[in-house]
Structures are given as structure tokens and as C-alpha cells.
Amino acid sequence: MEEQRTRNIVGLTGGxxxxxxxVAEILESEGFAVYYSDDRAKDIVNEDEVLIQKIKELLGEKAYVDGVYNRKYVSDIVFNDKSKLEQLNHLIHPAVAIDFENWVKNHDTRFLFKETALLFELGLHKKCFKSLLVTADENTRIKRVMDRDGKTYREVEKVIEKQMPEREKIKKADFVIYNNSSFQDLEIATKDFIEKLNSL
Known part of the structure; x- marks a missing residue:
């Protein structure tokens, strides 16, 4: 992405x-545009014919069922195979990057937010003007996912163990929002962040 584009892009991440x-939804309610990288990736793996073929070559024909990305099959393979996961990421993320560049061209505001779970892992923060990390205590995060997805404590813990440690993300982030209490507190913290960002 050309240099002048980075000046108004803020990376938004969190485990x-x-x-x-x-936080992304609060930002949208405050008038900011947010690009949801993770959601777009889910669409792109079903839309991009070249990408579809490459994924099949990497993971086999079973990666798609009736033309639809077989998320469970793929997850079962890459969850315990770091090499396969890295290869899959190297296929998907460039396609998402191109999609993001096209999205940026259609938005002309002072700040645009790029939401992605792998902002620091993929070095994407280096292309952003600033980065915002949303974090919470591990037990709080695990309970939320258990309540939301019906997973066991250990299932969520395994996912967290494979993600970059929070302490490392906090060191890399320009701004950090701690989301350990109520939605009202999260709104206040997000609006406080917006004030700081606008003052730059």
C-alpha cells in the first residue's frame, strides 16, 4: 500500500x-469506517477462484464441500500443523490485503480502522498510522467465549495458547483498551481513545 494511505489507517486488534x-461497533456508531478483515477473509475464500484452487492444492479437495469452504475440515488440519497454517495464511492474507486496498480507495475520512486478529503476528501494524489493542484478563476472555460459543474452558484455553501472548501485544500497541467490566465502561474507554486519536 502506498505510503500516504498509511497515515489515516489505524489497526484494531484483540485476542x-x-x-x-x-469496540469496532462503537467506532462505527461514532462515524468511523471499519474494515473487518476476519469477516472479509471468510467471504474471500468462497469468492476468489484462484485462491480456492490454491487452497485445494494445499489441503485437498475436501477443503470445499459443494463449492463452500469447509471451515471445520480446514481448522482440524491447521490447528495442530503450524506449517500448514502458515502456508494457508500466506495464501489468504495477500488476497485480503488487495481487498482492503480497494476498500480504502472508497473511503476518504481522516481515520479508517482495519480490524484484524493477526495485526502484530503478520506485521500489519507496521503499515498503520497507529495501533489499538483491546484486551482483558484471560479468565474473563475465556468465560465470554464459553458463554458465546458453548465451548469448554480447556477448548478456549487451547486457542489462547496458540495466540501471541497479551503482554507482547501490549508492548507493541500504541493504544490499549482494557475491557474487564461493563459495556458502558468500554464505551467510555473507546470514546476516550477517540479523543486522543483526534488530538494527534
Whole structure:
């Protein structure tokens, strides 16, 4: 992405159960445009014919059932195979990057937000003007995901163990919102962040 584009892009990230989607929705309610990388990736793997073929070559024909991305089959393969996961990411993320560039061209405001779970892992924060991390205590995050997805404590814990440690993300982030209490507190913290961002 050309240099001048980075000046108004803010990376928004957070681990599972952190509440980054809630922050994204608050930002939208305040008039900001948010690009949901993770949601777009789910669409792109079903839309991009070249990508579809490459994924089949990597993971086999069973990666798609009746032309639809077989998320459970793919997850079962890559969850315990780091090499396959990295190869899959190297296929999907460039396609998402192109989609994001096209999205940016259609939005002309002072700040645009790029929501992605892997902002720091993929080094995407280096292309952003600033980065915002939404975080919460691990037990709080696990309970949220258990309540939301019906998973066991250990199932959520395994997912968290595979993500970059929160302490590392906090060191890398320009701004951090701690989401350990109520939605009202999260709104206040997000609006406080907006004031700081606008003052830059």
C-alpha cells in the first residue's frame, strides 16, 4: 500500500473474547469506517477462484464441500500443523490485503480502522498510522467465549495458547483498551481513545 494511505489507517486488534468487535461497533456508531478483515477473509475464500484452487492444492479437495469452504475440515488440519497454517495464511492474507486496498480507495475520512486478529503476528501494524489493542484478563476472555460459543474452558484455553501472548501485544500497541467490566465502561474507554486519536 502506498505510503500516504498509511497515515489515516489505524489497526484494531484483540485476542479471542477481548471485545474488539464491540469496540469496532462503537467506532462505527461514532462515524468511523471499519474494515473487518476476519469477516472479509471468510467471504474471500468462497469468492476468489484462484485462491480456492490454491487452497485445494494445499489441503485437498475436501477443503470445499459443494463449492463452500469447509471451515471445520480446514481448522482440524491447521490447528495442530503450524506449517500448514502458515502456508494457508500466506495464501489468504495477500488476497485480503488487495481487498482492503480497494476498500480504502472508497473511503476518504481522516481515520479508517482495519480490524484484524493477526495485526502484530503478520506485521500489519507496521503499515498503520497507529495501533489499538483491546484486551482483558484471560479468565474473563475465556468465560465470554464459553458463554458465546458453548465451548469448554480447556477448548478456549487451547486457542489462547496458540495466540501471541497479551503482554507482547501490549508492548507493541500504541493504544490499549482494557475491557474487564461493563459495556458502558468500554464505551467510555473507546470514546476516550477517540479523543486522543483526534488530538494527534
Amino acid at each position: 479471542i473474547g477481548s471485545g474488539k468487535t464491540s
